[in-house]
Amino acid sequence: xxxxxxxxxxxxxxxxxxxxxxxxxxxxxxxxxxxxxxxxxxxxxxxxxxxxxxxxxxxxxxxxxxxxxxxxxxxxxxxxxxxxxxxxxxxxxxxxxxxxxxxxxxxxxxxxxxxxxxxxxxxxxxxxxxxxxxxxxxxxxxxxxxxxxxxxxxxxxxxxxxxxxxxxxxxxxxxxxxxxxxxxxxxxxxxxxxxxxxxxxxxxxxxxxxxxxxxxxxxxxxxxxxxxxxxxxxxxxxxxxxxx
Amino acid sequence: xxxxxxxxxxxxxxxxxxxxxxxxxxxxxxxxxxxxxxxxxxxxxxxxxxxxxxxxxxxxxxxxxxxxxxxxxxxxxxxxxxxxxxxxxxxxxxxxxxxxxxxxxxxxxxxxxxxxxxxxxxxxxxxxxxxxxxxxxxxxxxxxxxxxxxxxxxxxxxxxxxxxxxxxxxxxxxxxxxxxxxxxxxxxxxxxxxxxxxxxxxxxxxxxxxxxxxxxxxxxxxxxxx
Numbered sequence: 469x470x471x472x473x474x475x476x477x478x479x480x481x482x483x484x485x486x487x488x489x490x491x492x493x494x495x496x497x498x499x500x501x502x503x504x505x506x507x508x509x510x511x512x513x514x515x516x517x518x519x520x521x522x523x524x525x526x527x528x529x530x531x532x533x534x535x536x537x538x539x540x541x542x543x544x545x546x547x548x549x550x551x552x553x554x555x556x557x558x559x560x561x562x563x564x565x566x567x568x569x570x571x572x573x574x575x576x577x578x579x580x581x582x583x584x585x586x587x588x589x590x591x592x593x594x595x596x597x598x599x600x601x602x603x604x605x606x607x608x609x610x611x612x613x614x615x616x617x618x619x620x621x622x623x624x625x626x627x628x629x630x631x632x633x634x635x636x637x638x639x640x641x642x643x644x645x646x647x648x649x650x651x652x653x654x655x656x657x658x659x660x661x662x663x664x665x666x667x668x669x670x671x672x673x674x675x676x677x678x679x680x681x682x683x684x685x686x687x688x689x690x691x692x693x694x695x696x697x698x699x700x701x702x703x704x705x706x707x708x709x710x711x712x
Numbered sequence: 713x714x715x716x717x718x719x720x721x722x723x724x725x726x727x728x729x730x731x732x733x734x735x736x737x738x739x740x741x742x743x744x745x746x747x748x749x750x751x752x753x754x755x756x757x758x759x760x761x762x763x764x765x766x767x768x769x770x771x772x773x774x775x776x777x778x779x780x781x782x783x784x785x786x787x788x789x790x791x792x793x794x795x796x797x798x799x800x801x802x803x804x805x806x807x808x809x810x811x812x813x814x815x816x817x818x819x820x821x822x823x824x825x826x827x828x829x830x831x832x833x834x835x836x837x838x839x840x841x842x843x844x845x846x847x848x849x850x851x852x853x854x855x856x857x858x859x860x861x862x863x864x865x866x867x868x869x870x871x872x873x874x875x876x877x878x879x880x881x882x883x884x885x886x887x888x889x890x891x892x893x894x895x896x897x898x899x900x901x902x903x904x905x906x907x908x909x910x911x912x913x914x915x916x917x918x919x920x921x922x923x924x925x926x927x928x929x930x931x932x933x934x935x936x937x938x
Contacts, residue, residue, distance in 0.1 A: 508767065509765070526767075526795065527767060527795040528795050529795065538837070580722075582738075582747060585769075586769075586795060587836045587837070588796075589795045589796075617721060617722050617748075617749055618749075618765060619765065619766070620748055620749065620763060620764075620765035620766020620767065620863070621766070622722075622736065622747040622748055623722035623723065623747055623748075624722070624723065624738060624740065624745065624747065625722060625723035625745070626721070626722055626723045660723065661723065662723040662724070662725065662745065663723070663740065699721060702721045702749055703719070703721070706719070706721075706749050706764050706765070706920075707719045707920070708920075
């Protein structure tokens with residue numbers, strides 16, 4: 469925090485945000501399915517200035533063997549930030565934050581994937597953040613879901629994710645790095661658009677009950693926008709624009 | 713029926729009617745939802761999605777091509793291009809009077825050998841049991857192994873085997889297709905082998921194209937003239 473951010477104008481008098489977006493406008497999002505030859509499924513996402521690559525392997529043998537479950541397959545997720553993904557070199561060893569995000573993303577994907585069809589196997593999801601600019605967990609979750617579909621893992625639904633938040637006493641969609649640092653609240657939301665179920669909900673900041681409800685609603689609407697792009701990415705790869 | 717075909721991705725609602733959800737679909741409330749990327753088909757009373765991606769999942773009675781990974785004194789382990797390993801018991805090869813001290817498994821199948829095998833038994837509690845004791849099954853002595861996506865195997869076979877028959881006739885090659893996506897091509901003449909390989913590659917890459925059979929036929933005929 470510190471004094472520098474406090475002087476920053478997050479919302480001007482016209483209701484425009486620090487990067488020129490309106491309150492309910494997400495950043496530019498580009499999703500591509502496939503791209504990695506050696507992975508069973510993969511995807512690449514550009515979410516504003518975030519650049520994230522995801523590779524999925526499996527279902528495959530579990531190593532170490534003791535982790536395997538005779539009733540169901542297991543999902544393993546590794547979220548990792550490259551040393552060059554942020555301004556100052558990041559130590560490549562998994563940090564406390566990365567371990568937590570790995571767990572959060574895993575738990576957000578678990579309701580969607582149907583691993584009970586593959587007992588004694590594992591599905592591994594590797595998320596590499598090449599460039600970070602706030603909201604990487606949402607972008608990573610969105611991309612991981614596309615990569616899982618690309619790998620042919622049975623899923624009840626896709627998982628789309630985006631963050632809602634509050635800056636300058638206004639509820640906004642898609643919190644960027646500056647807004648995350650200096651804003652009043654940040655709420656990442658993961659959502660299954662067809663089943664209409666939330667799989668990830670975190671909140672950092674203070675909101676009134678009314679603001680909380682509005683934030684969830686804004687986030688869910690944002691997830692539906694993201695879902696359309698996920699759909700387009702998969703249609704482009706598999707049906708060459710013929711998909712509806 | 714053809715007009716009921718739809719391209720679907722996971723989560724897409726295939727239909728809401730009173731249908732039975734089959735392959736790659738689940739019933740969620742009153743909606744039938746696709747669980748994979750593929751093409752949905754509605755039959756008289758059932759719905760299924762033909763997958764366009766994904767690993768091979770063993771099914772009883774499937775013909776598969778396996779590669780011998782290793783063996784113990786009682787059984788072989790086959791790599792069948794799946795998340796499970798194929799389990800081939802020694803009795804299946806040596807017969808009932810197999811004896812673990814008298815018979816040496818390496819005399820019949822060595823590590824790296826290819827076999828055509830059938831999935832004899834498979835359920836979620838155990839690795840798939842395979843058998844090679846049938847006509848047309850057993851060790852493969854010659855040919856070239858090709859890998860295609862397991863989800864495209866039905867396309868390579870074609871309706872009632874039309875596609876593969878056409879390739880075999882045009883090139884004089886013998887093609888063994890494993891449901892697990894491994895294909896062995898053997899042919900007397902090198903040109904036939906190359907042509908057959910090219911045709912199989914073409915099916916693998918363009919499986920979604922309509923009237924692919926005609927295009928493959930055209931390719932085979934054209935190459936024949938030159």
